[in-house]
Amino acid sequence: MIKGSCLCGAVHYESADLASPIGLCHCRTCQKAHASGYNPTALAPRDGFRWAKGENTVAAFESTPGKNRWFCPKCGTQLMAEWTDKDQVIIRVGSLDTILDQQPAVHIYMDDATGMLEAHEDMVSFAESFPK
Numbered sequence: 001m002i003k004g005s006c007l008c009g010a011v012h013y014e015s016a017d018l019a020s021p022i023g024l025c026h027c028r029t030c031q032k033a034h035a036s037g038y039n040p041t042a043l044a045p046r047d048g049f050r051w052a053k054g055e056n057t058v059a060a061f062e063s064t065p066g067k068n069r070w071f072c073p074k075c076g077t078q079l080m081a082e083w084t085d086k087d088q089v090i091i092r093v094g095s096l097d098t099i100l101d102q103q104p105a106v107h108i109y110m111d112d113a114t115g116m117l118e119a120h121e122d123m124v125s126f127a128e129s130f131p132k
């Protein structure tokens with residue numbers, strides 16, 4: 001069992017353990033939905049997923065016919081996506097509160113990838129925000 005929630009705390013979910021490696025998704029719709037270069041994502045069984053809080057609050061956007069992206073309409077956090085005809089859901093790994101042992105293992109939708117990954121190895125890093 002793993003648990004996740006949105007930024008404002010209005011929506012919580014519980015899920016059975018992940019059923020796939022964690023992938024970094026570079027698709028264009030993830031870039032837009034998450035306002036990010038890519039999005040950590042993984043599959044979990046649909047019958048193991050439930051909204052633990054905020055079931056009447058959480059909203060969906062159908063980004064592709066048959067694909068719903070569920071998010072909190074108060075704070076905007078992306079929580080889960082689903083193809084309505086599939087028996088697995090797509091967990092937005094960044095919304096998990098459970099600390100996972102797994103690291104991302106694959107890249108998906110590299111045809112849409114921006115240049116945001118390439119510099120990672122050599123980048124200067126800071127514990128918090130930009131230096132003053």
Ligand SMILES: [Zn+2]
Nearest residue numbers: 006008072075
């Ligand atoms: Zn929220």
Ligand SMILES: [Zn+2]
Nearest residue numbers: 025026027030
């Ligand atoms: Zn994607």
